[in-house]
Amino acid sequence: MAVVPFPDPQNGKGSSERDESDGWSADDAxxxxxxxxxxxxxxxxxxxxxxxxxxxLVVGIAIACLFIERIYQFxxxxxxxxxxxxxxxxxxxxxxxxMLYVRIAIMAGLVIAAPLIMIQLWLFIAPALYRKxxxxxxxxxxxxxxxxxxxxxxxHYLVFPVMWRFFSGFSNxxxxxxxxxxxxxxxxxxxxxxxxxxxxxxxxxLFLARFGLVTARMMMAYAKYAVLVIFIIAAVITPxxxxxxxxxxxxxxxxxxIISIFVALIxxxxxxxxxxxxx
Numbered sequence: 182m183a184v185v186p187f188p189d190p191q192n193g194k195g196s197s198e199r200d201e202s203d204g205w206s207a208d209d210a211x212x213x214x215x216x217x218x219x220x221x222x223x224x225x226x227x228x229x230x231x232x233x234x235x236x237x238l239v240v241g242i243a244i245a246c247l248f249i250e251r252i253y254q255f256x257x258x259x260x261x262x263x264x265x266x267x268x269x270x271x272x273x274x275x276x277x278x279x280m281l282y283v284r285i286a287i288m289a290g291l292v293i294a295a296p297l298i299m300i301q302l303w304l305f306i307a308p309a310l311y312r313k314x315x316x317x318x319x320x321x322x323x324x325x326x327x328x329x330x331x332x333x334x335x336x337h338y339l340v341f342p343v344m345w346r347f348f349s350g351f352s353n354x355x356x357x358x359x360x361x362x363x364x365x366x367x368x369x370x371x372x373x374x375x376x377x378x379x380x381x382x383x384x385x386x387l388f389l390a391r392f393g394l395v396t397a398r399m400m401m402a403y404a405k406y407a408v409l410v411i412f413i414i415a416a417v418i419t420p421x422x423x424x425x426x427x428x429x430x431x432x433x434x435x436x437x438x439i440i441s442i443f444v445a446l447i448x449x450x451x452x453x454x455x456x457x458x459x460x
Contacts, residue, residue: 227251230305231434235289237297242290249282252289256337260365265352270362279362288370296326317391317448324384324444335433336373344419344426368420374390375418379434386441390449397446400438407438 245252260270272278291298299322307315345365354357389395400407415431 183323209394225309226305230249230301232415234294234298235299237294237301238290240290241292241297242286244293245289247284249286249289251280253285256285256366256369259337259342260345260369263342263349265358268349268352268357268359270361270365272362274363276293277361281362281366284366284370288373288413292330295329296322296387299329300327306357320387320448322383322389327379328380328382328384329377335380336369336376340376340426340429341369341372343429344368347426371420376430378420379406379414379430380437382434383441383444386444387448390445393449395445396449397442400442400445404438404442408435411435412439 240262257270261268264270272281302325303318303321307318345368348360349358386400390397411434412431413428415427416436419426419430
């Protein structure tokens with residue numbers, strides 16, 4: 182079994198040894214030495230990636246503006262249709278309706294630009310990884326982009342309609358539900374962002390598993406505690422207190438946790454060690 186020096190963080194020279202079954206090779210040691218970046222270089226790289234991400238967002242917003250009326254109807258029509266018969270969303274300040282168009286364009290632009298922004302995030306992280314770890318660029322971008330877009334779609338088609346129907350259901354002969362458009366859209370955005378972040382669970386587990394911080398066995402052992410935490414999070418992020426809304430959020434999160442177990446099993450560091458030992 183080949184043995185290579187393990188770099189000492191104090192002087193960059195080999196002070197101890199690790200074998201290849203631990204994932205190290207001579208190329209890794211050389212790459213660690215040659216790939217070091219100063220603090221200012223990190224800041225410059227961060228600035229560059231932020232500029233590219235902002236440019237991607239601007240392009241996404243520009244594309245959204247070309248179809249703004251369709252996107253506006255896509256977002257607003259379900260809200261209006263779940264109001265009592267003859268009901269409308271109202272605005273009481275002049276700029277509210279105009280700013281609604283602007284915010285919808287920004288939101289749609291972010292969804293459109295999500296894959297490009299994830300690529301920029303990966304390019305910022307990649308210099309700190311070894312060559313063999315950079316092969317996971319495609320799984321990272323695909324998982325992160327699919328999670329963001331999937332979470333946004335899940336919120337739009339399921340989570341938000343259920344909550345909105347729950348709130349509008351209190352209309353009766355004495356009170357009528359006529360919400361202002363700004364707080365209604367604020368609730369829509371909050372749920373969309375929350376679900377988009379929740380759906381990043383497999384992507385986060387991919388990274389943690391590659392660095393050996395979590396394993397599939399560990400996640401299965403703590404599954405019952407994870408389900409408890411998931412239901413607590415679902416109760417916190419859903420503004421309505423009805424059980425249906427909380428279940429609609431908690432059940433997909435539990436499914437994502439199960440998917441994350443398989444992600445850890447496929448991409449986990451432990452599996453790579455076992456294969457190297459078997460060889």
